[in-house]
Amino acid sequence: MEITTTDLGLVARVQHLSKSYGSDPNRVHALRDISLGIRAAEFTAIMGPSGSGKSTLMHIMAGLDSATDGRSWLGDDEITDMSDSQLTLLRRRRVGFVFQAFNLVPTLDVRANIRLPFELDGRRPTDAEAAWIAELERTLGLADRLAHRPHELSGGQQQRVAIARALSTRPALLFADEPTGNLDSRTGREVLELLQHASRRYGQSIAMVTHDPIAAAYADRVLFLADGRLVADRERMPAQQISEFMLSMEVPA
Amino acid sequence: MSGRSAFALHDEIGERGDRVGGRRVSRARVEHDRPRGPEVRRPRRAPRASAMHGHGASILVAAIASAFGVGLLQITGLLSAVVAADDVAGESGTVAFMLQLLAFVFIVIAAYVGAVVTSNTFATIVAGRVRSIALLRLLGSTASAQRNTIAREGLAVGVIGSLTGAVAGTAIAVALDRTAVATGFLPDVGFSYARPVLAVPIVGVLLTTWLASWIGCRRVLTVTPLQALSNATELRHEEVTGRRGRNAAAVTLVVIGGVLLAGALLLGLLTPLAVLVGLFGGIISFTGVVLAADAVIPPVLRLMGRLLGSRPAASLAAGNALRYPQRSARSTVGLVIGVTLVTTFGVAVASFEQMTRAAMEAEPELYQGISEVLAMVVGVVSLLIGFSALIAAVGLVNTLSLSVLQRTRELGLLRALGFSARQIRAMILAESAQLVAAALVIGLLLGGVYGWIGAQSMMGSVNGSPGIVMPGVPWIVIAAVVLASAVLTVVASWAPSRRATRVSPIEALAAD
Numbered sequence: 090m091e092i093t094t095t096d097l098g099l100v101a102r103v104q105h106l107s108k109s110y111g112s113d114p115n116r117v118h119a120l121r122d123i124s125l126g127i128r129a130a131e132f133t134a135i136m137g138p139s140g141s142g143k144s145t146l147m148h149i150m151a152g153l154d155s156a157t158d159g160r161s162w163l164g165d166d167e168i169t170d171m172s173d174s175q176l177t178l179l180r181r182r183r184v185g186f187v188f189q190a191f192n193l194v195p196t197l198d199v200r201a202n203i204r205l206p207f208e209l210d211g212r213r214p215t216d217a218e219a220a221w222i223a224e225l226e227r228t229l230g231l232a233d234r235l236a237h238r239p240h241e242l243s244g245g246q247q248q249r250v251a252i253a254r255a256l257s258t259r260p261a262l263l264f265a266d267e268p269t270g271n272l273d274s275r276t277g278r279e280v281l282e283l284l285q286h287a288s289r290r291y292g293q294s295i296a297m298v299t300h301d302p303i304a305a306a307y308a309d310r311v312l313f314l315a316d317g318r319l320v321a322d323r324e325r326m327p328a329q330q331i332s333e334f335m336l337s338m339e340v341p342a
Numbered sequence: 343m344s345g346r347s348a349f350a351l352h353d354e355i356g357e358r359g360d361r362v363g364g365r366r367v368s369r370a371r372v373e374h375d376r377p378r379g380p381e382v383r384r385p386r387r388a389p390r391a392s393a394m395h396g397h398g399a400s401i402l403v404a405a406i407a408s409a410f411g412v413g414l415l416q417i418t419g420l421l422s423a424v425v426a427a428d429d430v431a432g433e434s435g436t437v438a439f440m441l442q443l444l445a446f447v448f449i450v451i452a453a454y455v456g457a458v459v460t461s462n463t464f465a466t467i468v469a470g471r472v473r474s475i476a477l478l479r480l481l482g483s484t485a486s487a488q489r490n491t492i493a494r495e496g497l498a499v500g501v502i503g504s505l506t507g508a509v510a511g512t513a514i515a516v517a518l519d520r521t522a523v524a525t526g527f528l529p530d531v532g533f534s535y536a537r538p539v540l541a542v543p544i545v546g547v548l549l550t551t552w553l554a555s556w557i558g559c560r561r562v563l564t565v566t567p568l569q570a571l572s573n574a575t576e577l578r579h580e581e582v583t584g585r586r587g588r589n590a591a592a593v594t595l596v597v598i599g600g601v602l603l604a605g606a607l608l609l610g611l612l613t614p615l616a617v618l619v620g621l622f623g624g625i626i627s628f629t630g631v632v633l634a635a636d637a638v639i640p641p642v643l644r645l646m647g648r649l650l651g652s653r654p655a656a657s658l659a660a661g662n663a664l665r666y667p668q669r670s671a672r673s674t675v676g677l678v679i680g681v682t683l684v685t686t687f688g689v690a691v692a693s694f695e696q697m698t699r700a701a702m703e704a705e706p707e708l709y710q711g712i713s714e715v716l717a718m719v720v721g722v723v724s725l726l727i728g729f730s731a732l733i734a735a736v737g738l739v740n741t742l743s744l745s746v747l748q749r750t751r752e753l754g755l756l757r758a759l760g761f762s763a764r765q766i767r768a769m770i771l772a773e774s775a776q777l778v779a780a781a782l783v784i785g786l787l788l789g790g791v792y793g794w795i796g797a798q799s800m801m802g803s804v805n806g807s808p809g810i811v812m813p814g815v816p817w818i819v820i821a822a823v824v825l826a827s828a829v830l831t832v833v834a835s836w837a838p839s840r841r842a843t844r845v846s847p848i849e850a851l852a853a854d
Binding site: 148153154173174177178179180181182186188190192194195205206209210254266 | 474477478479480481482483484485487566567568570571
């Protein structure tokens with residue numbers, strides 16, 4: 090029997106993953122034979138310069154895009170060949186997303202945006218879930234903003250709503266793609282602290298894609314990607330070191 | 343009105359609930375939410391306002407079609423009743439039948455035009471909502487649930503439009519009846535306006551509107567969750583998915599329609615009822631053309647674009663037609679159907695006159711006093727076809743304004759790159775010019791064929807008919823069509839482009 094993702098203490102993993110666009114001779118390789126795992130209850134940052142393939146990797150791990158070659162698991166389920174409807178259910182129930190553009194539904198208020206995953210699932214939050222959502226709203230400082238619409242909120246507040254929405258279903262894995270990209274540095278730090286808090290306090294597994302060393306410094310583990318390959322896998326390190334490492338990667342080998 | 347999308351979302355929850363067996367729960371939830379509704383879903387200018395604007399026009403289209411159908415049936419019914427009350431010749435049955443047949447033909451045309459326009463409008467609305475649909479897909483909503491949401495909006499549009507139209511149509515008939523009785527033009531026969539036959543146009547318009555919205559929003563199925571994260575607002579995947587099947591279906595429809603039209607032409611030498619065969623042949627073949635629109639129209643647009651010259655605004659405009667084949671096809675279809683319709687009628691009448699004149703020369707004694715009758719027929723038919731042309735015009739104006747408004751971001755980018763507002767408007771104007779020219783070429787050709795076959799199938803069998811003749815060319819009608827199309831198109835696209843260029847480039851680029 091094959092060893093499962095959970096046995097490895099992982100929440101998601103990919104094996105020999107490749108992704109290329111176009112056909113020869115103009116083929117562009119976004120990912121080249123990547124194998125890695127995201128550990129459960131940890132805050133992992135996936136670092137790399139633009140074009141390193143980090144966003145593509147995240148899209149495939151989240152079931153938003155398909156790989157050219159290789160396999161991908163979320164929890165113990167292999168998602169490589171899942172149908173669109175299976176992937177849809179997976180996104181709805183087991184994955185959360187936070188993006189650079191806050192991606193809230195403009196016509197729904199904060200309360201409805203946070204509860205959207207449940208509405209899409211055609212059910213009401215259970216009492217335990219409702220209590221969890223209330224706690225999220227409180228910790229994220231949204232309790233007095235529930236009747237507001239996204240355009241009435243600041244960028245930082247909008248991103249907190251997106252985080253509350255992503256955490257509301259207690260997803261197995263939260264994907265964050267440059268979550269501070271549109272925020273000023275102070276609000277950005279607050280958002281990163283919130284993610285760190287979610288991981289430490291509630292054991293939330295998080296995979297964050299970023300090219301910002303300061304953001305990556307909040308993570309427990311930093312994976313470095315360059316040219317579609319995994320080049321380093323480090324434990325928590327300060328921004329200064331991450332920055333130096335990134336610069337050293339730029340030097341032609 | 344923008345609160346509507348929130349309701350749409352709730353509707354969709356109901357839909358999901360049905361499927362997972364949680365209907366009771368989710369319905370209860372919807373009810374539970376309502377009291378809070380007013381503050382939460384306060385009407386406001388929200389990003390989806392343009393979509394609601396689109397529904398307004400669709401409701402109007404359905405209402406005109408339904409008012410036309412109901413009004414026509416009421417008036418023909420009334421006339422039949424008057425004839426029956428004064429039945430000396432015992433021919434009232436035949437007259438009633440002929441009136442109903444005529445009404446039927448024009449109701450089918452109006453409903454069909456309404457359906458094409460509505461599905462076109464829904465396709466435009468979907469194109470404008472791609473990002474929000476993609477976002478909901480990203481968060482785990484299924485493509486079919488998203489499509490059902492929009493189709494349910496189509497059902498609502500159909501219900502509201504056809505009922506409103508029925509009331510309006512009956513009101514017009516009653517008003518005409520009262521006036522005619524008051525002026526002594528018609529006797530008061532105590533005609534009852536509540537008749538079961540009225541269900542035909544009401545239900546017919548309702549169903550075609552619903553069906554049209556369902557067809558128009560098929561592109562929802564090709565929206566991928568990743569589109570929520572990219573800047574692309576127009577769908578291009580479709581070119582890869584299902585393209586072949588769709589083209590095959592289009593060719594099949596055109597062939598079947600063509601065979602029916604040829605059949606009508608020959609059958610027309612035997613019976614005037616051949617015009618019904620021709621009607622369906624025309625509808626089926628035109629549906630084929632609409633289906634293949636995004637493959638057929640862009641090359642014609644490019645051809646027209648070459649005539650515009652090579653200034654940046656003009657060459658960009660020519661390129662846009664091909665870069666966004668679906669958008670340009672959607673904008674053109676609305677005009678093509680209007681031009682085809684009016685040309686069909688114009689050519690039919692011209693050919694009809696030609697044939698009547700030929701028949702008159704052959705057997706003068708049989709056709710005494712035909713000129714007055716002819717003039718009356720032309721007048722009545724113009725009025726009837728005018729309603730369908732009105733529907734097409736509403737659709738055209740709406741689709742064009744929507745598609746310009748949806749381009750705020752693209753236009754903002756051009757502004758940021760140094761295009762002046764004037765150049766942008768020149769570009770939109772050039773695009774519109776191409777669009778009008780292409781639609782005119784296609785519409786005049788199609789209309790010429792349809793009109794000629796229509797006249798031929800109706801008149802080929804009458805006494806003294808010369809058999810098959812060359813189609814008549816109604817120069818005045820053609821000139822009027824060209825002028826009206828140009829004016830409508832320019833007005834419909836220029837006004838929104840002024841609005842779109844009035845926003846600063848920064849705001850435009852930030853717009854979703």
